[in-house]
Amino acid sequence: MSTIQLIVGLGNPGAEYAKTRHNAGFWFIETLARECGAPLSANSKFHGLIANGLINGQNCLLLQPTTFMNHSGLSVSSVAHYYKIAPEAILVAHDELDLLCGDVKLKKGGGHAGHNGLRDITQALKSAHFARLRLGIGHPGHKDRVLNYVLGQASSSERQKIESAIEHSLTVLPQILSGDWDRAVQALHTNTI
Numbered sequence: 001m002s003t004i005q006l007i008v009g010l011g012n013p014g015a016e017y018a019k020t021r022h023n024a025g026f027w028f029i030e031t032l033a034r035e036c037g038a039p040l041s042a043n044s045k046f047h048g049l050i051a052n053g054l055i056n057g058q059n060c061l062l063l064q065p066t067t068f069m070n071h072s073g074l075s076v077s078s079v080a081h082y083y084k085i086a087p088e089a090i091l092v093a094h095d096e097l098d099l100l101c102g103d104v105k106l107k108k109g110g111g112h113a114g115h116n117g118l119r120d121i122t123q124a125l126k127s128a129h130f131a132r133l134r135l136g137i138g139h140p141g142h143k144d145r146v147l148n149y150v151l152g153q154a155s156s157s158e159r160q161k162i163e164s165a166i167e168h169s170l171t172v173l174p175q176i177l178s179g180d181w182d183r184a185v186q187a188l189h190t191n192t193i
Contacts, residue, residue: 003179004131005089006061007032007053008076010117013066021158022069022150024095024135025117028166029064035170040064046082047075056174061085072117073124080125087127091176093169094118095150099136102161104169106176106185107132114146131176135165 009029010022017023033040033051040049040062048065061083065075080090094117099105109129112118122128137158140149154162168188175184 003058003089004060004091004177005083005085006063006076006079006091008063008065008072008090008092008121010065010069010072010092010094012069017151019153019159020151021137021154022095024137024162024166025093026064027162028093028133028135028169029062031163031166032170032173033062038062042066046078048079050079055177058174058177060177070116070120073120073122076121077124087125087130090125090130091133092118092121092130093133093135095137096134097137097139097146097150099134099138101136101138101158102165103136104165104188105134105136106172106181106188107134108181131181133169135162135169137162 007029009025011017011026012022033053036053036055038051038053040051043050046063047067048063051062053060053062061079063075063079065072067075076090094115098113108131111128112122121130140146172184172188175187
């Protein structure tokens, strides 16, 4: 596993989306930026908010695309091409329907499982070999309800569970960044919320 040079949090920009389940990735990157004292600032060239974070002594770019979820690839590929970052050195934090709310899992590569943000990043990078931090939001029970569910506001108890999952995942970031993937996975997956 190569070291991570770019961490991306997925979501939709704007106040009307700020508290929706689909923005779990945004919540992650905002928490991380706050924790490492690296304020995100708008950059039109990268179609997003970006910061240079120092995490456990290692420099890492933090990115929050402002392109809307379905066009996240434009922002991610702009940064990756400019800084010559390989897909394998990118970690994408996103909401995950297939995990219970509050669960969090790491995954290397794979399909997009219908997640439009992941689909667009895969197309833009011409690769699915980026790492994912999957923040569980639960499933509404039927595929016809998914759109309203992900764009619906998380309840306060759901938000608390997701925030706890974010805090928990931040504790394994040093291992992820240094490329010690197995140790990070073991620590994260055995201590789920």
